[in-house]
Amino acid sequence: MKLSEFELDVMQLLWQHEPCTAAQLHERLSQSKKVAYTTVKTIVDRLEQKGAVARAGQQGKSIIYRSCVDQSTLSDQATPGFMQRFFGGDSRSLIAHFIKQEELNEDDIAYLQSLLKDKKQAK
Amino acid sequence: MKLSEFELDVMQLLWQHEPCTAAQLHERLSQSKKVAYTTVKTIVDRLEQKGAVARAGQQGKSIIYRSCVDQSTLSDQATPGFMQRFFGGDSRSLIAHFIKQEELNEDDIAYLQSLLKDKKQAK
């Protein structure tokens, strides 16, 4: 399933607060971006057509939506293309990039170290 | 600078074999995808308009192109959006995802471990 950036932004919000209505999604989105309610509703409609969300009931006249795909499914699909296009397919430099750029607390670091250790063991 | 997927595919090839002509890019691309020469040339033209590549000379009637932006600049720009949209902004789970999914040899693992160690030290 291929979703656009805006569609993913909406999915992100839905994953975090599902189930919810288009109005609620609009409200959350408005916190980071000026956008009309109908715009958000259009995106939700497209997500429904694509099968990424579905109706899960009503609340007054409002439709309650839930997601039909989960984040990890979509990120699994998107990951290889991203790695290829931005890091020439070199996973090591991609991971290195993120380790260097991102904020990580000691817990995070310990967790990632343990993952690497497992990875090494598994050889 | 915002580039499309296809544009990035071409940039990727250019970065790897620069400087080169549109015909050479077309030839490389053809190895992974059936596409007309003029299609590739159109993409190169658009990249030129966007300022991502520039003419670096001629070879007979062919124009030689070089890149004007580098991979790391573009990946720096693309990274936050990707992380937000596919991992809800959680860098730890993104890095974990890649460590788990990707092939890494012992060297890679050692290198990444040292990066994590540095990161910890820097605190």
Next chain:
DNA sequence: ACCTATCTACTACATTTGTAGAAATGAAAA
């Protein structure tokens, strides 16, 4: 039962993207 505010459904439109043909051009061959 009626009004009204709100929500949905439908339509619209500019821009970007993927895709490629047609026409013009110019370097190289004959």
Next chain:
DNA sequence: TTTTCATTTCTACAAATGTAGTAGATAGGT
């Protein structure tokens, strides 16, 4: 020098994307 063939330029077009207005329906208040 004339022809030819690769290249460039220009044009085109459908689909996807971001963006939103309008009209129609309806739940809830009075």
